[in-house]
Amino acid sequence: MEQQLNELQSQALEKIAAAADLKELNDIRVAYLGKKGPVTEVLKGMGKLSAEERPKMGALVNVVRETIANAIEEKQTVLEAAAIEQQLALETVDVTLPGSPVKIGAQHPLTRITEEIEDLFIGMGYTVAEGPEVEQDYYNFEALNLPKGHPARDMQDTFYITPELLMRTHTSPVQVRTMQKHGGRGPVKIICPGKVYRRDSDDATHSHQFTQIEGLVVGENIRMSDLKGTLDVFAKKMFGADREIRLRPSFFPFTEPSVEVDVSCMCGGKGCSICKGTGWIEVLGAGMVHPNVLEMAGFDSTKYTGFAFGMGQERIAMLKYGIDDIRHFYTNDLRFLKQFSVHE
Amino acid sequence: MFVSYKWLAQYVDLSGVTPQELAEKITRAGIEVEGVETPASEMKNIVVGYVKEREQHPNADKLNKCLVDIGEDEPVQIICGAKNVDAGQYVAVAKTGAVLPGNFKIKRAKLRGEESNGMICSLQELGIESRLAPKEYAEGIFNFPNDVTPGEDALEALNRDDAILELSLTPNRSDALSMIGVAYEVAAILDRDVKLPEPNPAEADEKSADSISIRIDAPADNPLYIARVVKNVKIGPSPLWMQTYLMNAGVRPHNNVVDITNYVLMEYGQPLHAFDLDRLGSKEIVVRRAADGEKFVTLDDTERTLSSDQLVITDGKKPVALAGVMGGANSEVHEGTVNVLIESAYFDGQIVRTASKAHVLRSEASARFEKGVDPSRVQAACDRAAELMADLAGGTVLSGSVIAGDLSMEQKQVSITLEKLNTVLGTDLQMDSVEDIFRRLQFETETVGSEITVTVPTRRGDIAIPEDLTEEVARLYGYDHIPLTLPEGAVQPGSLSPYQLGRRIVRRYLEGTGFNQAITYSLTSSKRASEFALEQREPVALSMPMSEERAFLRQSLLPHLIEAAAYNNARQMASVALYETSSIYLNEGENVQPKEEERLAGVVTGMWHEHLWQGEKKAVDFFTVKGIVEGLAARIGLQDRLTFQKAAPAGFHPGRTAEVLLDSEPVGFIGQLHPSLAKEVDVKEAYLFELKLDVMLHAAREDLSYAAIPRYPSIGRDIALVVDSTVEAAALEAVIKHAGGSLLTSVRVFDVYEGQRMEEGKKSVAFALTYADPEKTLTDEEVTAVHEKVLIALKEQADAELRG
Incomplete structure (x- = not known):
């Protein structure tokens, strides 16, 4: 089970690192941390464990969840910044074009x-x-x-x-x-x-x-x-x-x-x-x-x-x-x- | 007044003072020297030559071949085109290598095969104006009298090496209208002596009084008349020195007798006149007022019609001179004159001025009489002329003068205290320096304690009051020595009046919106004077305009502003926005000062906004000017007090013009320049405004108090109304406002539609209404209740339906 969790974690981290945009990242979040995701699945299997193993595994699950969530968070920040950059690049104007004229009259x-x-x-x-x-x-x-x-x-x-x-x-x-x-x-x-x-x-x-x-x-x-x-x-x-x-x-x-x-x-x-x-x-x-x-x-x-x-x-x-x-x-x-x- | 430096040096020692230095000193002491002319500085190598032989040029009809002695070893051959050149003449020769005015260089040349080594000169070629050259030399070359030597400097012989100072005299300094007067001034400046001529003509036994008697019938106009008789004169040219001095003084030489009168005029400042004694019809001189309509031919051969406000010198019957202005042709000195009567008189300035103005005759004489001559020189000048006529014209001076009238020679006394002098000037002068200044001016003084009494010579008629003495001291002490101070005493704050400040705010506002300030002429043509007048009156007319274009006072600023717009349109400036704040003038009746009202007017044409690459372009229209005027009203606190109503005054587009009302009083118009007028003046579609700035500024709100910022949200309701096309938005707005009551805080038109989708004769006007209560948040029900009232009122009072 522990091994299963570790695999899950490394698999998730790999995918997070490879995520190209915010949508993909969100899919990963849903896939790994969602109610039907593998981590939840692992948690469901906890019932079968012994009373000693249960808290130990519980802690491990939390660590894995947190690790994945942090990774997603970090990646999200990076991807958001990139998205803004992209948006700004699209909005760039030619600053050398003339401005909208404001009339200034002269005093004699x-x-x-x-x-x-x-x-x-x-x-x-x-x-x-x-x-x-x-x-x-x-x-x-x-x-x-x-x-x-x-x-x-x-x-x-x-x-x-x-x-x-x-x-x-x-x-x-x-x-x-x-x-x-x-x-x-x-x-x-x-x-x-x-x-x-x-x-x-x-x-x-x-x-x-x-x-x-x-x-x-x-x-x-x-x-x-x-x-x-x-x-x-x-x-x-x-x-x-x-x-x-x-x-x-x-x-x-x-x-x-x-x-x-x-x-x-x-x-x-x-x-x-x-x-x-x-x-x-x-x-x-x-x-x-x-x-x-x-x-x-x-x-x-x-x-x-x-x-x-x-x-x-x-x-x-x-x-x-x-x-x-x-x-x-x-x-x-x-x-x-x-x-x-x-x-x- | 032209002052010859060489001539002046006869009366005051000028050694060590160059003409330029002298000019600077005279200027700094109070008489402006406008320029110093040194004719010889642009000429060189010009000598006296003696024409030994003259013959026809072998190859040219109009040229002469001359052999000229120029004081060198051999005479030189010169080809000369002047008709009057001949053997035996002394002439001015520009040698090869000479330079004439205009940097004209004389070179050895061959003219039609004959060698020419120089040029024989006319006076004009030596820089003398034609109007000053003696008549016989107005054309052709100049001949020296026989007292010159070949080779000597011709420029010196002609006094061209002189320096001529041009004095610009203020009206008070008529004392400097003579060489002696200038000498006194210069002597004071340089602290040197004045050397005066001491005329003492040798007299014959025969008495002047035997030849002439004098009667003055108008003693107020002519308090003193002195005459002398000189017999047996030989008329001829005056000596070269006199001719050249006269030319340097700007006077044309004529003959010895006339030149002498002019020379003495320049020397003493006393105008003289020489009559041909034998041509006078009698042995008497009678001075009287002219009769109205009396005819008289002056010596410029012009017949003048005289009037009783002019003074004439007569021979008892007919006029022989227009007193102080010009002599008559009938008694003029001419070639055959033998006996001369010299007139030296004192004429009243006003009577001379009247005559010289009436006949547009300004002479050296009239200019001096008008400003007042020195009474003490009347006799001396007469004696001086007689002496010179004996010396230079071989005349016999008869014994004594004939004198009629009496003129006070009394010298004025003026006093001032040292304290007053120092107080007025802000100086700390001591009495001895003040006394020294008057000594230099050759004014006698007497000092008692701190008061100095100055005896003013008659030559200085301008000095009459203590302040005049202050000026004499200040100018000779030197203004540079007066310290720099600022007025002392209580400081009062300075400021603009509310009106003046308001005017500045209006100007800044308009400039901020893009209008340029124009200043146009107040004087205009008859037609323009009445155009666009808010109030039609007979325009005020000038009595003697200089042109029809500037003959009347304007009653509107618009005509000239429109002209300025057309001017700019014609020079590739399609968009023009000009405003002006100036007075207009309303006739209040004969001899009453017109009413001056300050107006604000503007003209705008072309594009109001243009931002091409973004596709923005907005042409000027009626609402441009309306917005400007509304903004202005807001700026000066009149926003709720201005209303606009449709109007069709002359010159405006009848469908696009509004009268502007301030609290229901008309204060002007805004609108489009009538297209046919626009075409006439060649200006594009233009919009105008003219407002009574004075009325508006006086009505402008000066107090300003804070109103609380709304604390509760407002609720907006938009309505689109269908009304007859002729219904004005303002009428709808008034209904809405009235029905909306205090909860309605704003009403704005946001759409107007008229066209295909509307029934014929109908239009849609959409308003955005805002409701708010300063005390609480309004509920929807409360708003609806009021809004319903508004809609009902619209229906009932304006037949306005909500657009479906």
Whole structure:
């Protein structure tokens, strides 16, 4: 009987080892360990044994059963793994095929520049002020120290609607309106983005419509050095930490003193076509708010001072991204726009 | 303003400062030098030659064979094509080996069999623009006057070795519209002296006053008029130095008398005019306003119709000059002129500006009067011109000037404290450095304690208030020396307004769905200005547009967005999705600011989704834009407040357009661009939306509060309804929602069928209904009870049958 069991075991183990798939293995399990299997048959024959032999044989039967069951278990793990492998092999895809496209729209480069500048100044405690694009002559010119007939009005050729109404030539009227709202009390700290219009024929460097962003700070003891420091922060953020600024005296009717502000060129002063060999690029205009402007907006110019600056987003974008024609901003060619869907 | 370096050096010592260095210094001190031109740098080997002999070229009718002395051992033979070349002339010769502008190299050559060793040059060939060359040399070669020597450097003789600085002047710095003015600026920058001319013409016994009297009828327009008489002038070319200085300053030489007035204009910044005294019809000058409709021929031979807002110089009867702008043909100095009246006057800027604008005549004179000339130079310039006419035109200067009117020469005094100066600039300047800056500017100062009082010379009309002094100090002290600081004081947090933030969220949302942001022009044509307007008003018009295309303010963003889509379609970009957030402008009546409303609009055409190798392709349709707008509403918290109703506004497809309502107020449209319009602008099937962004953002929900996540399972029931084809899904949905009550948590359309398997005029609409109770698990019986109510309501209110 013992011999019978051993044979049974070795026979089963042989078959288990040879099993090719899970079905075959299951058949073996049923054949050897099932109710009608040989091991059960052996157990049935136990009745004939002596009381001494019975527990001994019982133990032996259990060992054989366990050995076969373990072998099946082990084999099953191996076969299952193989089956999964096979399944996965069947499911393999060509990972180099294109993915299902997700559309990403682009922000217009001018908006991108505007928001970047807005965020920079919001971080420095400014709020964003906006105002009408069709303005009264008073806000666009007179309140900015540009009375009717002033020669400096020629600097900004204007689209008039009536003698008193015009397309704003800069976003400065928003500064005037904001200052007036403050009722002569500071501090004022705003940034004013928006569309502006000038009588220019559209070409590679001129556009009858363009965008501007201006800043204004009015308070007690606002200094020219504050303007310089603020613009230095701006230049480093917009163009790179290694950039410097340079102030050159200039003239605007609404500021005194007035300056043009250059940013050092990316060529590092070696001279290139962008800076025309000078190492400096003109980027914005600025100055200390003219006392007449402060007074007209209701501020006591003996107590308050302020600085203002203004720039064109088109120019900044052209410099930053190397765009060569201002008309690109208004043509809305997708091949142009889509280049600005990338986050920097 | 073109500034000749050589000419400038007559008034201020420029030694040790190259033209480029000077340009940089001037720029850094406040007047931008746009460029420095050095004509001679692109030329070499050009000398004075003397034409000894000239004969016809044996083989060519139009060529001359010249023998020219160029200061070498032997004269050279040069073939010249100019008609005006002749023996006895001093000419400019480009020798063999010479280089002319444009890197044009002169080589020994044979022309029709005759050897040519160089080239006789015209002024243009030496880099002088035709408009600046004297008329007699506008064509052909240039002749030197007789005071040159063969072999000497022709470029030097012609002042082509000069450097010309181009100054870009801001309107406040009209003081630099003269050589003397620039000299003062440069002297301040370099801390050197200014050498002024001291005109002192030798006068005859005869008095100017015997020849002319002056009356000013419009003293506000012309506070001062000074005249001098110079008799017996000999009209001829002015000396070469003067001609070349004028050409370098951008002025064309004419004759000695006219050149002198222009030279003094450039030197002093004081415009002068020379009348032919004998051609004036009287012995008097009367300055008055022109009569409306009065005719006058200016010296450019153009008849002008004058008006009473313009000032004229008359001989008592007829105009002889348009004051400050241009003289008249009737009294112009010409070859036969013998006696000259020099006018040096101060005209009001506004009156000159009016006339120069009205006649589109901008002259060197008008430009200066408009910005204001220095009152103290009116007399000096007149004297200087008289002196030069004696020296260079052989004239006899009559005694004295005839002066009419009175002009204040008072110098303004402006004060500032050192404290204020340092506070505004953020500097720590000492009083002596401030005083030193004003000394360099040649401004007189007086210091009392910490206050400095500056006497401003009349030449600097731009300085009137303390801030102007601050600027003078800052620019000469140097902005580079001002420190970098940031504003001090209480820090207030900066932020976007809820509206501005909402606008950004809308933009990011649309970009996230695949729309590209467009920015189109606000100005448009008459036709476009009214297209797609949500509200029809008379569009706002520009008073003087530059073109018909940009003459009106738009009332909708769509026309230009459609144009942009067509532009892209025409360039092989079939799928286009563009949006814009911009203002439109609504007329509120004459002289009232238009109402500006911010709109959100979009255009989309072509494929919405395309994944070709997996066979996925979905063209844009009405529901694409509707989904976008619904998603947008959800993004800004308006999802339950937007409804859509069928509409057929102009420009849209009448069957595929909906009006968008916010709480039942119209806020815009979505729909297909009308196919006939699409064809007209050459765009493919396109879908549009335009919404009142301002209204929507102001209505947008700002508060957000958490609702508990359902804890009990929901039960779904699907129903397919058969209804008339005309019944709208929204109507069915409304019935279902109403009948379903609070247990019905969602209703979704999941199928719509209309076709062969349906009865004519009927369609099937299938809904998925979800029931749930936040308090407990619903039983089947409870759901069925509600669901039955829904079905009954559908039957009764919408004649909807369950599909069998």
